[in-house]
Amino acid sequence: MCGITGYTGRSVALPFIMQGLEKLEYRGYDSAGVTLVDKSDLFTCKVSGRLDNLKAKLDEEAHQQTCGIGHTRWATHGVPSQLNSHPHTNSSGTISLVHNGIIENYLSLKQELLNKGYVFQSETDTEIIVHLLDDVYYHETGDMLQALLKVVNRLKGSFALCIVSKEFPDQIYVAKKESPMILGKNETGTFCASDAPALLAYGDQILPLKDKEVAILSPDDIRVFNFKGEEMKQEWIAAPYNIQAAQKGGYDSFMLKEIHEQPRAIRETLRGRIINDEIEINELNELDLDWKKTERIYFVACGTAYHAGISAAKELEKLTDVPVYAIPASEFRYGDPYLNGRCLCIFISQSGETADTIAAIKLAKQKQASTVGVVNVLGSSLTRLSDVCLYTCAGPEISVASTKAYTTQIVLLSCLIIKIAEKINGYKPDIQLIIDFKELPELVEKVLKHESQVKELSGLFKDKKDAYFIGRQHDYPVALEGSLKLKEVSYVHADAYYAGELKHGPIALIEDGTIVIALATQEKVAAKTISNIQETLARGSKVILITTESIEVDGFEYVIRLKEISRCLMPVQIIVLLQLLAYYVAVIKGCDIDKPRNLAKSVTVE
Ligand code: F6R
Numbered sequence: 001m002c003g004i005t006g007y008t009g010r011s012v013a014l015p016f017i018m019q020g021l022e023k024l025e026y027r028g029y030d031s032a033g034v035t036l037v038d039k040s041d042l043f044t045c046k047v048s049g050r051l052d053n054l055k056a057k058l059d060e061e062a063h064q065q066t067c068g069i070g071h072t073r074w075a076t077h078g079v080p081s082q083l084n085s086h087p088h089t090n091s092s093g094t095i096s097l098v099h100n101g102i103i104e105n106y107l108s109l110k111q112e113l114l115n116k117g118y119v120f121q122s123e124t125d126t127e128i129i130v131h132l133l134d135d136v137y138y139h140e141t142g143d144m145l146q147a148l149l150k151v152v153n154r155l156k157g158s159f160a161l162c163i164v165s166k167e168f169p170d171q172i173y174v175a176k177k178e179s180p181m182i183l184g185k186n187e188t189g190t191f192c193a194s195d196a197p198a199l200l201a202y203g204d205q206i207l208p209l210k211d212k213e214v215a216i217l218s219p220d221d222i223r224v225f226n227f228k229g230e231e232m233k234q235e236w237i238a239a240p241y242n243i244q245a246a247q248k249g250g251y252d253s254f255m256l257k258e259i260h261e262q263p264r265a266i267r268e269t270l271r272g273r274i275i276n277d278e279i280e281i282n283e284l285n286e287l288d289l290d291w292k293k294t295e296r297i298y299f300v301a302c303g304t305a306y307h308a309g310i311s312a313a314k315e316l317e318k319l320t321d322v323p324v325y326a327i328p329a330s331e332f333r334y335g336d337p338y339l340n341g342r343c344l345c346i347f348i349s350q351s352g353e354t355a356d357t358i359a360a361i362k363l364a365k366q367k368q369a370s371t372v373g374v375v376n377v378l379g380s381s382l383t384r385l386s387d388v389c390l391y392t393c394a395g396p397e398i399s400v401a402s403t404k405a406y407t408t409q410i411v412l413l414s415c416l417i418i419k420i421a422e423k424i425n426g427y428k429p430d431i432q433l434i435i436d437f438k439e440l441p442e443l444v445e446k447v448l449k450h451e452s453q454v455k456e457l458s459g460l461f462k463d464k465k466d467a468y469f470i471g472r473q474h475d476y477p478v479a480l481e482g483s484l485k486l487k488e489v490s491y492v493h494a495d496a497y498y499a500g501e502l503k504h505g506p507i508a509l510i511e512d513g514t515i516v517i518a519l520a521t522q523e524k525v526a527a528k529t530i531s532n533i534q535e536t537l538a539r540g541s542k543v544i545l546i547t548t549e550s551i552e553v554d555g556f557e558y559v560i561r562l563k564e565i566s567r568c569l570m571p572v573q574i575i576v577l578l579q580l581l582a583y584y585v586a587v588i589k590g591c592d593i594d595k596p597r598n599l600a601k602s603v604t605v606e
Pocket of ligand 1: 302303304305306348349350351352353354357400401402403484488
């Protein structure tokens with residue numbers, strides 16, 4: 001989604017602003033802009049398209065201002081264009097601001113401002129904020145903090161705001177509600193950004209702004225207030241990862257780098273979770289839940305994290321009698337789910353900032369359900385909202401297409417469901433599962449050795465526009481995730497089906513040369529899946545089969561065999577192959593892998 005950076009201090013602001021926006025490029029955007037502050041004037045420059053277009057328009061040498069803000073926009077209200085891009089400025093050119101999020105009541109506020117004679121340049125919801133601020137500051141308060149407090153209390157929706165003005169040329173005002181905003185400082189000045197990678201080169205301590213807080217950044221000082229105007233205590237934390245970790249490290253893309261980081265990420269996630277062959281999730285003891293009376297368990301998330309949730313739900317329903325559901329957060333929040341103090345809700349998110357997931361946890365809390373967050377980004381909103389938070393230790397995931405976040409989610413959720421079952425009915429896992437957990441990082445290293453074979457298989461997709469993923473039982477959620485990876489980075493249309501469902505309709509799509517990726521790693525149903533594969537072969541499909549070393553299959557041209565391990569961890573091995581496949585198909589198709597079209601990392605709008 002959109003990116004924000006801001007700097008005020010004794011150094012030149014533009015280099016900070018631009019490097020920060022570059023670090024946030026992975027989030028996806030379609031236009032960019034900056035405002036730099038002079039005592040006498042604001043200088044604003046905005047372009048449609050990539051940051052390179054902005055750089056080409058800016059003479060960096062000429063811009064020695066020491067205070068400024070920058071933005072990359074991902075269009076929500078109004079087409080991607082120069083006019084709609086941020087920063088937005090009031091009519092007299094004295095206040096300029098950038099905004100991430102969505103203002104839900106912008107139409108009524110716009111009408112109010114139109115009635116007062118304000119003129120709008122853009123189609124955005126953001127522009128109303130700068131005019132409203134102009135109105136309150138110049139006609140009511142004459143004090144920017146008071147004006148900003150009045151404005152934020154009138155806005156409905158989500159926002160991270162960053163504001164400069166020639167009225168206070170060395171200050172930046174920021175505000176946050178439901179969209180992330182992180183502050184930092186060093187010996188040269190103070191700064192802010194919508195995500196930590198933009199700050200990492202400048203300091204190792206960060207101050208994530210809490211919901212409903214505003215801050216004033218001056219060259220030597222940061223002050224934080226709540227929306228009532230009360231000054232707040234600042235809770236600085238160590239930056240969640242270092243700058244080297246956020247760079248490509250010799251790989252062609254972040255996606256490939258992150259695929260290869262999975263053994264280490266899994267090792268880190270498991271650190272301290274298996275002690276004396278017992279799984280430890282002591283955080284669960286902090287929940288105020290009568291486990292034996294648990295009525296329902298929900299796994300709630302979006303996209304890839306939701307797919308990890310489906311796998312976890314399928315496993316957990318086998319271990320207890322409690323009804324278990326996996327629900328996309330966007331459906332959960334509007335679906336009137338059955339919720340009360342005897343329900344447990346597990347929210348899964350890499351970023352911890354996904355708007356639907358955040359709204360879903362708020363609903364669960366409102367209904368007194370116990371909440372667990374499974375989150376990758378430290379200090380993110382979900383970590384603060386959940387009753388207890390478990391961290392996947394995947395490190396920074398920069399690639400828009402999620403890879404190591406998924407595998408670490410599967411691993412941590414597998415630990416979690418066993419502990420939940422233990423609390424509900426005393427369940428104890430087989431020692432083989434403990435052995436598999438311990439061996440998993442090495443097993444993933446082995447799976448990565450199939451890379452050249454997968455690269456070769458990607459050649460099958462050269463002239464193809466479609467592919468079908470099939471699998472039964474616990475293979476099915478992995479098929480969903482494999483198909484999501486393929487479509488998001490290579491733009492090949494991909495669908496996932498339960499293998500047994502094929503002949504009830506989708507088989508109509510199979511013709512000579514259609515690619516089918518079949519997952520048959522579940523001993524119990526493998527023979528059935530093989531029969532379904534035969535049905536597609538009979539209609540001319542080309543099948544890539546992923547199965548285990550022990551399952552008997554014969555006569556397939558393209559087969560990859562994986563070690564059979566405990567069912568709940570099998571998705572980890574399978575998906576590594578499917579991630580590599582998606583990656584190499586995208587290479588063949590010449591796609592911009594780290595910046596897939598229309599997609600954004602961390603979807604902070606509904
Ligand atoms: C797909 C992908 C998305 C995210 C989804 C949720 O590769 O990255 O589907 O999984 O937007 O994001 P988080 O996990 O940050 O809540």
